[in-house]
């Protein structure tokens with residue numbers, strides 16, 4: 001970790017922490033953990049993201065100090081902007097302009113991220129694609145700062161770890177050790193994981209049923225390793241939250257007959273966001289990047305315009321050319 005990045009944090013008096021659009025537990029948890037620690041050191045702190053307008057319900061428990069402010073209330077430029085879990089400014093949505101405006105005003109932009117596709121668009125960077133979660137990097141930063149690990153901070157870090165490692169299945173020994181510290185700080189892992197991952201309204205089941213009714217298996221696709229996919233239409237998603245829709249891929253990716261799982265989530269009649277997951281043979285981040293998106297080797301996403309058939313064809317083509325791991 002560069003000492004100048006740490007100096008920035010040590011001396012910060014006014015900080016804006018940003019998470020990517022449709023923030024997940026790692027992005028928002030990382031921003032809130034570091035934000036709370038800096039607030040406790042006396043800094044003025046605001047945390048924000050561009051879409052949706054409010055904190056997703058499953059993540060509300062991460063902000064007991066009400067540090068999150070609406071995107072419209074984020075100043076054009078801040079002395080210090082910290083972008084969490086965000087590989088490119090475009091993933092900040094309407095807040096992307098705060099990066100250049102802050103640099104132009106002489107402020108600092110610290111990027112903390114674990115995406116291999118990170119373009120290092122800040123003035124300072126803590127970027128490590130071997131970290132399983134941005135929350136791992138934030139915990140290191142908190143330790144370097146000597147910040148006390150209270151339960152709300154530990155809860156935010158744990159939420160990022162448990163989600164980005166798929167329930168610690170991809171966690172290194174050092175990350176399990178870090179998790180032990182978080183439990184010692186008071187985190188209730190069962191309650192937190194249920195709240196963040198598996199707590200759904202009944203309307204989840206009809207939505208899941210409609211989505212899974214569209215599922216198809218193409219054994220020849222993805223270079224012969226197989227593709228399984230499903231669509232979540234606007235109609236199917238009408239009665240559920242973002243959380244329910246985002247969870248569909250976790251069901252689809254369990255199918256053993258396909259290396260790659262894709263879930264097409266309709267945003268507008270002709271616009272779909274696509275979640276891609278691979279088991280271990282195909283680098284889906286390259287396929288996603290080819291379609292204007294990005295992500296990790298085994299978990300990536302993009303937004304594609306067109307009819308259902310057109311977006312499916314685009315993803316099929318992108319997977320045909322994706323590198324093998």
Ligand SMILES: [Mn+2]
Nearest residue numbers: 026085134164
């Ligand atoms: Mn992450």
